[in-house]
Amino acid sequence: MKKLIFDTGPIITLTLNNLLWILEPLKKKSGSRFMIPGAVKKELVDRPFKIKRFKFEAMQTMQYLKNNTIEVVNNSQTEELTSELLELANHCFKAKGEWIKLVHYAEINALALTITEKAAAFIIDERTTRMLIEDPEKLRNIMNHKLRTRISINKDYLKRFHQKVKGIRMLRSVELVTIGYEIGLLDKYLPDMPEPKKNLLDSVLWGVKLHGCSVSKREIEQIIKIEKPLL
Amino acid sequence: MKDIVRKDILQILAGVINILEKREEKDYLDLKGLSNRTIHNSAIFQDDDSISIAVMVYAIAKMIDRGLTERTYDMIFTKLISAKSSLEKFDKNTYRAGIKGIFSIISKTDKRLKLYVEDVISQAQMKKAGKIYKHGISIGTVSELMGVSYWDMLSYLGSTSPVEEEYDPKDIRKRLNFARRIFNIS
Numbered sequence: 158m159k160k161l162i163f164d165t166g167p168i169i170t171l172t173l174n175n176l177l178w179i180l181e182p183l184k185k186k187s188g189s190r191f192m193i194p195g196a197v198k199k200e201l202v203d204r205p206f207k208i209k210r211f212k213f214e215a216m217q218t219m220q221y222l223k224n225n226t227i228e229v230v231n232n233s234q235t236e237e238l239t240s241e242l243l244e245l246a247n248h249c250f251k252a253k254g255e256w257i258k259l260v261h262y263a264e265i266n267a268l269a270l271t272i273t274e275k276a277a278a279f280i281i282d283e284r285t286t287r288m289l290i291e292d293p294e295k296l297r298n299i300m301n302h303k304l305r306t307r308i309s310i311n312k313d314y315l316k317r318f319h320q321k322v323k324g325i326r327m328l329r330s331v332e333l334v335t336i337g338y339e340i341g342l343l344d345k346y347l348p349d350m351p352e353p354k355k356n357l358l359d360s361v362l363w364g365v366k367l368h369g370c371s372v373s374k375r376e377i378e379q380i381i382k383i384e385k386p387l388l
Numbered sequence: 389m390k391d392i393v394r395k396d397i398l399q400i401l402a403g404v405i406n407i408l409e410k411r412e413e414k415d416y417l418d419l420k421g422l423s424n425r426t427i428h429n430s431a432i433f434q435d436d437d438s439i440s441i442a443v444m445v446y447a448i449a450k451m452i453d454r455g456l457t458e459r460t461y462d463m464i465f466t467k468l469i470s471a472k473s474s475l476e477k478f479d480k481n482t483y484r485a486g487i488k489g490i491f492s493i494i495s496k497t498d499k500r501l502k503l504y505v506e507d508v509i510s511q512a513q514m515k516k517a518g519k520i521y522k523h524g525i526s527i528g529t530v531s532e533l534m535g536v537s538y539w540d541m542l543s544y545l546g547s548t549s550p551v552e553e554e555y556d557p558k559d560i561r562k563r564l565n566f567a568r569r570i571f572n573i574s
Binding site for chain 2: 186211284286296304329336
């Protein structure tokens, strides 16, 4: 059975858009297991349970863990790989004589689970982690520019990191909602206005962008263009 | 405390004291600008001192914008001078206690004003968190650094300072095709 591993961000983004419910039909459609590691569960549920803000949203997310739409998976192999990947990732870039701590335990825990479970895809919105995997040079350039200081790369660590994450395919919440749109899951929201489908798609894409998904305006325009035959 | 951080903080404190000494209309804007000075160090060193000075200066700016009593203004000003003096003498413990004292004044004053739903210090934290994220640090790392939740970070980032990621739009077609394969859509 296929496995899809989720990072914290896409689940939060879907919840904040009242779209978490699309996970159940998407899971059925894909015939996959949807999984998260323990550290992601901590960020999703355990931490916000301790504060008032987002506590109810966390409770809503909890329902999807309780009914097994999303499974929480912990194992020692994943924990070991997490430590290894974290050490590599956070010693890749250096500035002013200091290794820059780029990524967080939970983000790397989800990445490690993707590897240990040989998952079909890693669902992650978070830009830094994705760039480190897909285009570290671009990330370095962004940091060079923003930090106004020379960022040096530890090529050996970066190479070792990439050897471990080789072949990982990633998707974002923006792609999930687009698929949801394509298979008609969002049709109940079709508005009474001109170009209802285009308006629906545009609004849901902007909805995920404005709730934290790292997607550009140009990409949203491109998605709408791609989906034109269905509009 | 790293020397580079100490020097940067001293410059900022000097700047803040200079701004507050003159008491002009543009103080709020000048302080806001100054609060960004330690963002680079906050992103690289991720130390409490760089972060707290950034948050504190921004919080002072917000409080001035809302209106401070003469007494509160003077209290903050005095504590800033004292904190600067401690740091110049390499007495980081007294310096940190001074900064904590300023935060306490801001927090008490904010509670008395009761004008905003979210307190000034939280606002300042989120603002600075957003800045550090834009410098390339991951959301998870920033949320841990600033003591805010991932939920808060995403909620704030999306609505106030979305990062325009420059992926090649051509890639989106490949991603969607891959997504369709995953979800068994022909």
